[in-house]
Amino acid sequence: MQVFKFGGSSVANANNIKKVAAIVSNAAKKDSIVVVVSALGGITDLLLQAGKEAANGHTVYQEQIREIEQRHFEAVRALMPVASQSALLSLVKKATNEIEEICNGIFLLREITPKNLDRLAAYGEWLSSQIIAAAFKQGDMQVLWKDAREFIFTNSDFTNAEVDLAITEKEIRKYFKENKSNVFVVPGFIGRDGNGVTTTLGRGGSDYTAALIAAAVDATSLQVWKDVNGMMTADPRMAPNAKVIEHISYSEAMELSHFGAKVLYPPTIQPVMSKNIPLYVKNTFAPEMPGTIVGGKSKELKTIREHIVSGISSVNNIALISLEGSGMIGIPGFSKRLFEALSQERINVVLITQSSSEHSICVAIDQRYLERARLVVDKAFADEILLKKVEPLKVETNLSIVALVGEQMKSLPGVSGRMFGAMGRNGINIRAIAQGSSEKNISTVIATDDVRKAINVLHEEFFETSYKQLNLFIMGLGNVGAKLMDQLKQQHAFLKQHLKLNVSVVGISNSRKMLFKEHGISLSGWKESLAAGEPASLSDFTNEIIKRNLRNSIFVDVTANQEVAKAYGKLLQKSISVVACNKIAAASPFTEYKKLKELAHVYNARFLFETNVGAALPVIGTLNDLRRSGDEIKSIQAVLSGTLNFVFNHYDGTRKFAEVVKQAQEEGYTEPDPRLDLSGVDVMRKILILARESGFELEMEDIVNHSFMPASCMKGSVEEFYKCMAAEEAHFSNLLDAARADNSQLKFVAELKDGKASVGLQHIKPGNDLYHLYGKDNVVLFYTARYPEQPLVIKGAGAGADVTASGVFADIMRAANE
Structure with a gap:
């Protein structure tokens, strides 16, 4: 016998129910199938909303009940032939009349209780299971419908009832032993207490119903059918590259589900784990997909996985509460009193961490219960707070837990280091950390705003073998x-x-x-x-x-x-x-x-x-490498302006100086305002940057600028700048003639020596390393402790859009590789 459970999305409408029928019909050819179903998608929420609206005195509950009725009418009419619709339509009408009577009573009293909520919510599964059982019979399946309240026994903790496992297992066994059928249909989520009053099993209750039945009848498998292809390595809404987990252990699945993986809920796993029954998570809308296998016998599980981490999950709406004080040190019982106080208010502790100094203890709770927690803890420690032995409860909100889960993490060094390193590199601050002794889970508390980034960062670190x-x-x-x-x-x-x-x-x-x-x-x-x-x-x-x-x-x-x-x-x-x-x-x-x-x-x-400095030339990178390796910069000589080098290489007296500058600007070698280049300011910035990267604390005003430009040309607009240069052509011609007379070339040179820097036009002789520099090339000479006489020379194109862009690109790659 196998147990199949279909969730609300799988039975949301008639078309989906037909898909469910095809899956069950195919499986029933080989084995007996117990089908546990949820309410039609969205119906449970409508039922609960109707009750709450009635309690608030809003008549909108009547419209909501009509919508509930209409949804079920539509399903019946789409699934059943006309001749077979009457009985089911009457059943739906009778049920919705009962729902309305309950809501009318709530409306009159202006009060709703957990007991009433359970009674209302139970109609969802009860109606859907009746309709689905009838639809199965249309496909010539042998079908028995069974009300789960006849064998699921609970306490009276309404909306989240605890199952009496012993009597429930006994009654389930008895029913399936005494009744034979190819297919059984059972409503999930509902049970009854010792007085026969309807209860519900809380979040994930239909999955739990299926697991209880599977364990009681020693099913060969439990199949939970969802609208996803299986359990994922992360929430695909957060991490687009999330992958289906093929195999996972019971304990890993339980950890993931506890920390927010909503495909399965923790109570579902325990019953089948105790019997070693494999649990399959499959997709109703893609039944050919293999899905995820949870647990089962060892031969059904891969012994070696590609990844050491099984999955990443998260829980939002978390608050951290911290109890701190010097009066806690060495005094036993503080933790006990804290947890007792929270327990009395039925506040669940999600995560615990305590400092080794015993000076503080920090726990994570659901943020909804924060004010209750604050009041009860401050009351419990009122005397210590008054005596200043303990501080009033400290609270942090808008937090989430992100957990890394995997059995193969156990005893494997470096996993937590990789986790914290990846998060740290992306600026994700970790507020608290917890790791169980089993080493299957590393949990971190972070700001909710960082959850999406954290999940993607961790998924990339542990799962992205692609990119x-x-x-x-x-x-x-x-x-x-x-x-x-x-x-x-x-x-x-x-x-x-x-x-x-x-x-x-x-x-x-x-x-x-x-x-x-x-x-x-x-x-x-x-x-x-x-x-x-x-x-x-x-x-x-x-x-x-x-x-x-x-x-x-x-x-x-x-x-x-x-x-x-x-x-x-x-x-x-x-x-x-x-x-x-x-x-x-x-x-x-x-x-x-x-x-x-x-x-x-x-x-x-x-x-x-x-x-x-130097566009794409590896000037700063080389300088940093020299210093990191222990070398010391003694001096630097450099031609750092591709613009000025271009200008003086092309200025030969046949054209005006202003024309050559204009050409440099048109070819993209100058700054947007060419005066930055010709004034020497741009070169001053570059030698200043090299000086600082060499370890010297220089300011811009510390650099001596031997400017060759007439002061009159540096005022006004760019257009006026060109006119002035044309008018001062004799000045530039004299500079050129003087260099030729000295058998030299004009180069605008930047120098750093003994912590002092200067820039200016110099006559460069043919034997100098700066002489053979053409076009827009730059050159940098590093004289260091290791290169005292023959300098380390970096030379090449130092301007131009293409090479500058390639230098930016290279920096992007350096940043990416960190």
Whole structure:
């Protein structure tokens, strides 16, 4: 004999009931089947709402009863031939009349009791099972209907009655021994107390009914049919990549169900576990799917799983209450008194943790019972609180529990480390931790706002053998930003295939518009999508990044905007990494630069700005590697402006200096305002950043700038700047002639030596390492303790949208690999 249980969604309407009938008919060809059913989907809620509305004096309960009646009428008419409908329609009418009479009484008294709620709720399963049994008979199945109240015996704890297991098992055995049929149909969820009064078994009660029957008759299996393909590694509504668990032990299933996996409820597992009866979780709407096997004999279970963790589950609406005080240290009985106080108020403790100093004990409870808990605990410890031996109860709300479950976690080092590390890297603060001695469960209490992120982070850490999700938010879509989008599109498939990295651009913004799409913005049509986006706002953009709270988030700044740079700290504090092409933050006052570095360290984020110096050249990365490996920077010589190098390489006297600068701007080598390049300010920022990364506390004003530009040209608009340069052509011509007379080339050189920095135009002789530098190339010479005479040289293109975008891309990859 097998026991099948079908939930509310499986029997929600006539079409679904026909699917159930086909499943049962096919199974009944091979074995006797006991079918336990829930109420039609949504009916139990309607019944309870009708009772509560009546108690509140609202006549809307009458409309709700009519809806209940109509739902059942429709099911009967769709399932039964006309000639066979009369008896069932009369049964439904009689039942709904009784429901209305009960609600009328509640309406008159303006009072509803748990006993009345149970009486109302029981009609749902009673009616659905009668209709389903009749529908089965239409398919030529031999069917017996049995009222569960005749063999499920409980106490009188209405709405959550406790089953008398001994007498219930005896009566179930007796019934199925004395009655023979191919198919039995039984309403779930309901029972009766010693006085014959209807009770209900609480949350998951129909599953529990099926498990009790399966255990009593020693069924070969219990099959729980749902609207999902089985138990999942995580809630698929939270983690889109959740997978079906093929095999799981009873204890693992119990742990998962206790911590929020609603496919099964904990009481369901105990009866079948005691008899070692395999429990199958299957999908009514995809019966061909294998589903999940829970427990059973060892030969039915895989002995080695692909993953050490079986699943991840969560419980919301949790509050933490903490009892603290120096008067607790070394005094026995505090824990006992705390739990007794909560027990007297029927408040269940979900999680417990206590400090080794005995100075505090912390428990997690359902947030609904918080005020009751506060009152009863403060009352229980009133004397100690008055004497200041114990502090009044401390409370934290809006919390959730996220639990990692798996038998193979036992005695395996590093699981908790991986769990906490993955959560920490994504800025998820853990408020409390509990791990049982069985090592099958590691539970953490976190902010409810972080639950979705935590589940995805943990699922990625323990289940995602395919790829890691990376979420990008890009600010600035000019030349460099557009090239970055092109490169991301070009490399998307490569990254996914070879690096197991799925890069998703979730948010983009320019100075006019911004756009967000959680599942990724199209890298082909992003320009059109952005044009149709909402008005741009820096504060709204950064707030939205924080609000979305996505795992592995990176903010990419491809602007030269000071206000954008000011937003870095806010993002880093939320463990959102920052990749900055913008030099302003790293060249800001030293205290601000240092604070950003510290925030990145404290909040497990990355603050990367390789492209601040030398575009895609590995200048800062190499400098950091030298220092991390114990080398000491003695001095630096560098040509750091691709713009100025381009200008002086192309200025040969045949064209005006202003024309060459204009060409550099048109080809994308200059900053939006070319004066930043020609004034030397941009180079000052770059040598300042290198000085700081070398360990020197320099400010911008500490750098000596030997400017070659006439002061008159640095005022007014960009247009006036070009006019002034044209007018000052003789000045630039003299600079060129002097260099030629000295058999030298003009190079704008940045230097750092003995903690002092300067920038300026220099005559470079042919034998110098800076001489052979063409086009827009940059070069950096590191003189260190290990490279005292022959410097470490980094040389290559130091400007241009493509190479700068590739440098930003490389920083994104560095952040992703942390």
